[in-house]
Amino acid sequence: MSHQSEFDYVIVGGGTAGLVLASRLTEDPSVSVIVLEAGEPNIAQPEIMMPAQYAMTFGNPKFDWAFTTVKQKFSNDREVIWSRGKGLGGSSGLNFYAWIKPPAADIDAFEKLGNPGWNWVEFLKYTKKSETFHPPTEPQPDAVPQTWDASIRGTDGPIHTTIPVHHHVLDDLFQGTMENLGVPRVEDPYGGNITGRWLANANLDPKDWTRSYATTGYYLPARERPNLTVITEATVARVLFNEKHSEKPLTASGVEYLHAGKKCTVNAKREVILCAGAIKSPQILELSGIGRPEILSNIGVETKIELPGVGENVQEHSFIGVSYEIAGSPPTLDSFRDPTYAAEAKKLYEQGLGPQRAGLSSFSFLPLSTVNPHEAPALIDALDANLEKQKQAGSVPKWLKEQWELQMSVLKDDGLPDIELLLFPGHLTLCWLMLVQAAPEQGKTYMTAILILQHPFSRGTIHATSTDPTANPAIDPHYFENDFDLELLVQGVKYTRKLAQTEPFKSAVVKEADPGAECVTDEQIREYIKNLHGTAWHALGSCSMLPRSKNGVVDPELKVYGTTNLRVVDLSVVPLHIAAHTQTTVYVIAEKAADIIRGRK
Numbered sequence: 001m002s003h004q005s006e007f008d009y010v011i012v013g014g015g016t017a018g019l020v021l022a023s024r025l026t027e028d029p030s031v032s033v034i035v036l037e038a039g040e041p042n043i044a045q046p047e048i049m050m051p052a053q054y055a056m057t058f059g060n061p062k063f064d065w066a067f068t069t070v071k072q073k074f075s076n077d078r079e080v081i082w083s084r085g086k087g088l089g090g091s092s093g094l095n096f097y098a099w100i101k102p103p104a105a106d107i108d109a110f111e112k113l114g115n116p117g118w119n120w121v122e123f124l125k126y127t128k129k130s131e132t133f134h135p136p137t138e139p140q141p142d143a144v145p146q147t148w149d150a151s152i153r154g155t156d157g158p159i160h161t162t163i164p165v166h167h168h169v170l171d172d173l174f175q176g177t178m179e180n181l182g183v184p185r186v187e188d189p190y191g192g193n194i195t196g197r198w199l200a201n202a203n204l205d206p207k208d209w210t211r212s213y214a215t216t217g218y219y220l221p222a223r224e225r226p227n228l229t230v231i232t233e234a235t236v237a238r239v240l241f242n243e244k245h246s247e248k249p250l251t252a253s254g255v256e257y258l259h260a261g262k263k264c265t266v267n268a269k270r271e272v273i274l275c276a277g278a279i280k281s282p283q284i285l286e287l288s289g290i291g292r293p294e295i296l297s298n299i300g301v302e303t304k305i306e307l308p309g310v311g312e313n314v315q316e317h318s319f320i321g322v323s324y325e326i327a328g329s330p331p332t333l334d335s336f337r338d339p340t341y342a343a344e345a346k347k348l349y350e351q352g353l354g355p356q357r358a359g360l361s362s363f364s365f366l367p368l369s370t371v372n373p374h375e376a377p378a379l380i381d382a383l384d385a386n387l388e389k390q391k392q393a394g395s396v397p398k399w400l401k402e403q404w405e406l407q408m409s410v411l412k413d414d415g416l417p418d419i420e421l422l423l424f425p426g427h428l429t430l431c432w433l434m435l436v437q438a439a440p441e442q443g444k445t446y447m448t449a450i451l452i453l454q455h456p457f458s459r460g461t462i463h464a465t466s467t468d469p470t471a472n473p474a475i476d477p478h479y480f481e482n483d484f485d486l487e488l489l490v491q492g493v494k495y496t497r498k499l500a501q502t503e504p505f506k507s508a509v510v511k512e513a514d515p516g517a518e519c520v521t522d523e524q525i526r527e528y529i530k531n532l533h534g535t536a537w538h539a540l541g542s543c544s545m546l547p548r549s550k551n552g553v554v555d556p557e558l559k560v561y562g563t564t565n566l567r568v569v570d571l572s573v574v575p576l577h578i579a580a581h582t583q584t585t586v587y588v589i590a591e592k593a594a595d596i597i598r599g600r601k
């Protein structure tokens with residue numbers, strides 16, 4: 001197949017952000033766009049479209065990059081698998097479709113760090129633009145019905161959201177127990193306050209209970225536009241520039257990519273936009289000669305633009321599960337392991353009914369002062385002292401000091417969350433095995449309290465290790481390099497045990513399956529976490545939007561420093577981690593980027 005060789009915009013990566021941009025930019029028929037996506041189209045794949053199949057796509061190269069970190073020194077030298085979506089839709093086709101928005105303070109922090117226009121007011125505007133919220137059509141039968149505030153929800157955006165079918169028994173247990181522990185209920189967690197407990201929405205289209213994601217919401221409606229070209233199984237190797245070096249900003253002329261066994265190029269008349277995600281976008285910049293000179297010379301790439309922030313400032317949400325066997329074996333996701341139950345559920349799903357429409361619903365986002373009111377002040381003081389010591393030793397750059405100060409102000413604020421505790425209706429101690437793995441005992445059902453660290457103090461790196469664009473970069477999140485990150489999860493595990501000692505959960509628990517009764521002391525809990533923690537798949541910061549003097553890679557218009565027309569638009573640009581799952585933020589980044597590029601404010 002021969003392709004046109006020049007387009008106004010060349011978009012690298014047809015994932016979550018890439019498809020939003022492609023769709024918005026081609027609304028103008030005079031503008032031509034090409035999307036180059038490394039994976040396959042993966043359109044209408046049942047593995048993607050049908051809910052309640054968590055992790056079934058993991059490890060399958062058709063859907064998942066299945067990256068692996070380097071050995072993690074503070075996690076007993078483990079390598080951790082990082083799934084990421086491959087193919088059109090990217091990670092929006094692989095994710096758990098939990099629709100979560102961050103607290104306003106976390107988004108306002110972007111502006112405080114030097115990014116005018118990146119604040120909660122703008123976030124709310126663009127998140128509404130991306131969403132169509134569907135209230136439930138059936139009465140809510142459980143003790144804790146869904147509530148919502150229509151004024152902060154989108155009404156005509158491409159992504160459909162609604163209330164998933166949930167496991168009422170477990171949700172009632174979780175919510176009732178949290179209430180008894182004094183955790184406040186948030187009526188609608190989509191307006192900038194998420195501290196407390198609530199029921200979440202899912203990005204499912206209630207019309208047929210299928211996943212609503214970047215492909216269905218943004219790409220398919222734009223697919224027939226003559227000004228949009230999408231090439232799949234096209235792996236971008238590097239960005240090409242008009243100039244070799246220059247004192248002036250460089251202009252990207254196009255990209256080189258691998259397709260059908262050949263090296264190809266495509267020219268950009270206006271811009272090249274990297275949307276390859278937080279793992280691959282920094283690698284592409286480095287292969288293009290943009291980054292830290294030592295890293296580039298190590299792999300034999302000539303430095304075109306010295307930008308030491310590329311692949312740095314990586315922040316990751318790590319998680320640990322605490323699983324319980326539940327009395328009476330109410331149906332949960334574990335029930336799908338029974339072939340008869342699974343076949344029945346599938347039959348019902350074909351009629352738009354049944355448990356296959358399930359989603360994650362019970363969430364809580366908690367301040368440390370709620371998780372451990374007695375020890376919180378001492379833990380915060382110890383962290384303060386530790387950070388001060390590092391600063392005094394001169395090993396902390398100014399830009400990181402500023403980020404830590406913002407993080408400390410969140411930690412000291414009893415109204416803002418530090419840790420997430422969500423209910424997974426099934427056995428999920430080992431995230432990457434999940435439903436594929438047998439439950440500890442067949443025929444029994446479990447629930448798992450998932451604890452996720454929200455604002456890590458550790459900082460990691462993602463760097464290219466060779467000039468081969470098909471090789472994976474070295475991913476080093478530096479898990480638990482700062483002790484406090486581990487300590488917070490220890491506190492989370494202990495809080496979960498408090499939950500299990502509180503009614504109504506207390507009477508429903510048969511036993512703690514993992515880590516189990518033998519794991520008692522803080523030291524034993526630490527070891528449990530180090531040996532079993534996984535990723536919540538939210539790594540970001542590798543192409544941070546920050547002033548160049550603060551180690552930034554892109555400016556507030558998402559343009560790479562030292563270039564006139566190269567942008568990064570994906571999760572990698574988020575400079576400081578947020579208390580949320582990340583897809584809504586990516587939709588916002590891409591929607592806002594489209595307006596910036598089109599000259600609209």
Ligand SMILES: Cc1cc2nc3c(=O)[nH]c(=O)nc-3n(C[C@H](O)[C@H](O)[C@H](O)COP(=O)(O)OP(=O)(O)OC[C@H]3O[C@@H](n4cnc5c(N)ncnc54)[C@H](O)[C@@H]3O)c2cc1C
Pocket residue numbers: 012013014015016017018036037038039083084085086087088089090091092094095096097098099100234235236237275276277278280281284469536537538569570571572581582583584586
């Ligand atoms: C397993 C999992 C579960 C998650 N669960 C949730 C959840 O329930 N709720 C939530 O809010 N968030 C969740 N997330 C996070 C959320 O889905 C992501 O943060 C978001 O989709 C990332 O969007 P992105 O555009 O930055 O990257 P992606 O969507 O990953 O897109 C990057 C695209 O670039 C392509 N690409 C990469 N390299 C190249 C190259 N060299 N050439 C061409 N193409 C390339 C990739 O194949 C991919 O399609 C989850 C993520 C994962 C992985």
